[in-house]
Amino acid sequence: MAEWFSHVLFAYAIGTVLSWTVSWLTPRWIAVMMIGALLPDINRLDLVLPAELITSLVGVEYAWTGLHTLAGVVLLSGIGALLFAQPTTQQRAFIALLGGAVSHMIIDLPQRYADGHMLLSTYAFPLPLARPPTPGWYVTPDRWVAALALLTALVVFSLNHYFQHQTPLLEKP
Amino acid sequence: MDSVRRIALLGVLIGLVFGVNFLYVGLDFRSYPSTDEIIGDQRAVNGHEVFVFEEVELIDHDRQRITIVLEDEYFAGLGLGGVELETRDQHELTVFLANASVIGTIEDGSYLQIHGTLRDDSTVIDAQSVIVEHQHKGDWVYSYGISLIGAFIALLFFFRHWKITRTGFVLRRDA
Numbered sequence: 001m002a003e004w005f006s007h008v009l010f011a012y013a014i015g016t017v018l019s020w021t022v023s024w025l026t027p028r029w030i031a032v033m034m035i036g037a038l039l040p041d042i043n044r045l046d047l048v049l050p051a052e053l054i055t056s057l058v059g060v061e062y063a064w065t066g067l068h069t070l071a072g073v074v075l076l077s078g079i080g081a082l083l084f085a086q087p088t089t090q091q092r093a094f095i096a097l098l099g100g101a102v103s104h105m106i107i108d109l110p111q112r113y114a115d116g117h118m119l120l121s122t123y124a125f126p127l128p129l130a131r132p133p134t135p136g137w138y139v140t141p142d143r144w145v146a147a148l149a150l151l152t153a154l155v156v157f158s159l160n161h162y163f164q165h166q167t168p169l170l171e172k173p
Numbered sequence: 174m175d176s177v178r179r180i181a182l183l184g185v186l187i188g189l190v191f192g193v194n195f196l197y198v199g200l201d202f203r204s205y206p207s208t209d210e211i212i213g214d215q216r217a218v219n220g221h222e223v224f225v226f227e228e229v230e231l232i233d234h235d236r237q238r239i240t241i242v243l244e245d246e247y248f249a250g251l252g253l254g255g256v257e258l259e260t261r262d263q264h265e266l267t268v269f270l271a272n273a274s275v276i277g278t279i280e281d282g283s284y285l286q287i288h289g290t291l292r293d294d295s296t297v298i299d300a301q302s303v304i305v306e307h308q309h310k311g312d313w314v315y316s317y318g319i320s321l322i323g324a325f326i327a328l329l330f331f332f333r334h335w336k337i338t339r340t341g342f343v344l345r346r347d348a
Contacts, residue, residue, distance in 0.1 A: 003316050004323030012330075028334035028344060034327040050256050051198075054191075056248040066197030067190070075193060079186045082179055085341035093342075112276065114288035114302040115203075115224045122202045131203075139277075139304065141312035146319055 002107055003140060004038055006149035010107055011037035011100045013149075013156040018099075020163065029096045036100020039076045040108075043067040069125035073101035112136035176340075206291075208243045212264045215295035223291055223298060226306070229283045230265075237270045239279065241287070268298045277305025284313075 015030035043064040054062040066072050081094035105123045113119070117131035138145050206218040208225065231240035242265050249259040268287055279285065284307040289300035307313050335342045 004320035005326070006323070008323040008327045027330075031327075031330040031334050035331050038324060038327055048255070050248065050258060052246055052248040052258055053256050060195060061198050062191075062195060063198040064194060066194035069193070069197060071193045072190065072197075075186050075190045079183060079190070082183050082186070083341050085338060085343045089342075089344075112286075112304050113224075114286035114304045115205075116288075116302070119202075125197060125200070125202075139306045140316050141307055143315070 002111075002138070002145050002149075004041065006145050007037040007041075007104045007107060008034045009149040009153040011103050013152045014103050015096075015099070016156045016160050019160075024092060025096075029092055032093055032096035033100035033103075035080070036073075036077065036097035037104045039073050039080070039097060039101040040068040040104045042076060043072075065122075066125070068105070069123055070102075070105075071126050073098060073105070077101060110135045110137045112139050209245055211291070211295055212243050212245050212262050215264065219291055219293075219295045221291050222289070224286070224288045225298075226284070226286055229279060229281060229285060232279060232281060239268045239270065239285075241266050241268060241285075264295075266296060266298055268300050268303075270300055270303060273300035273303050275303045275305070278308055279303070279305055280309055282310065283308050 011034045012030060015025060015033040019025040019027075019030060043066075045067075046064045051063045067076065077094050077097035080097045081090045084090050084093045109118050109120060109123070111118075111134060113134050113136070116133055116136070118134040119131065120129050121131045203224060205224045206221050211218050211223065211225075225241070225243070227241040227243065229239050230242050233239070242263050244260050245262040246258040247261045249257045251257065268289070273289065277283075283305050286302075286304040286306055287298060287300055288302045289298040291298055307316070334345060336345050
């Protein structure tokens with residue numbers, strides 16, 4: 001997977017670009033989307049609560065990796081949305097969290113794998129998809145990914161700022 | 174939605190999260206033997222194609238081969254440092270690189286992706302493709318360090334707009 005810096009900034013860029021056409025996607029929801037971009041990696045819970053501990057407690061093999069899937073992020077987005085107080089905000093929170101989480105998995109797809117295939121079948125679970133060939137663009141520690149994410153976020157931020165502050169010519173006195 | 178229903182729904186979703194994880198681990202997505210299967214029955218998987226993620230234990234540059242050790246860990250108890258895992262079983266493998274395409278520079282301790290075929294009672298992998306994912310400790314420090322910065326940025330943005338109350342996240346008045 002890419003590191004979180006890139007995931008968060010790409011989610012910001014995607015959310016901001018979408019906000020140009022989706023009126024309710026204001027900065028408050030883009031912020032929620034950025035949190036959503038971290039959701040698939042909650043499988044890192046394994047570092048503090050190892051799967052082996054749960055396996056020994058229940059006697060059935062367990063792994064946190066199911067969180068980095070479509071089914072996992074739908075459930076996590078549902079949990080996250082319920083943490084918002086007002087029912088009116090819960091629906092949008094769910095969409096924003098899920099949008100961020102899906103952007104995370106899409107960005108993870110073109111990684112380099114030694115067998116030459118993407119992890120689409122695992123990410124799409126429970127959808128029965130195959131593993132298409134990966135373009136193999138990067139591995140996690142490649143610095144250029146974070147640089148590209150930062151550049152993209154800065155360009156989108158500047159464009160957004162420009163669009164917000166320009167006055168349409170026809171409306172000028 | 175009243176708070177009782179909300180808490181009940183949260184409980185159901187948390188239960189489903191665990192359920193999905195139990196279900197997921199039982200599925201076979203990559204059609205390669207798992208680390209546990211290789212350790213558990215080396216003869217049965219001999220000749221199979223494998224795809225493993227493992228750290229380099231030893232490099233033999235002259236003979237173009239490396240040594241990796243697959244480990245099967247189990248929960249040993251809770252200690253001062255938190256959860257303690259111990260190795261139940263391990264299996265040493267020699268990885269032949271002569272016919273492999275290697276992307277990156279392999280060092281002692283590098284974390285690799287290895288795709289190849291098991292032979293000699295699964296004590297050898299004839300590698301076809303090797304990718305150096307984390308070349309050295311600095312790569313791990315970078316990955317975790319920049320991830321923490323990313324998480325900090327996301328939380329900063331989030332709490333600029335939202336605040337925590339007893340009933341959940343609500344918009345800040347000044348947001």
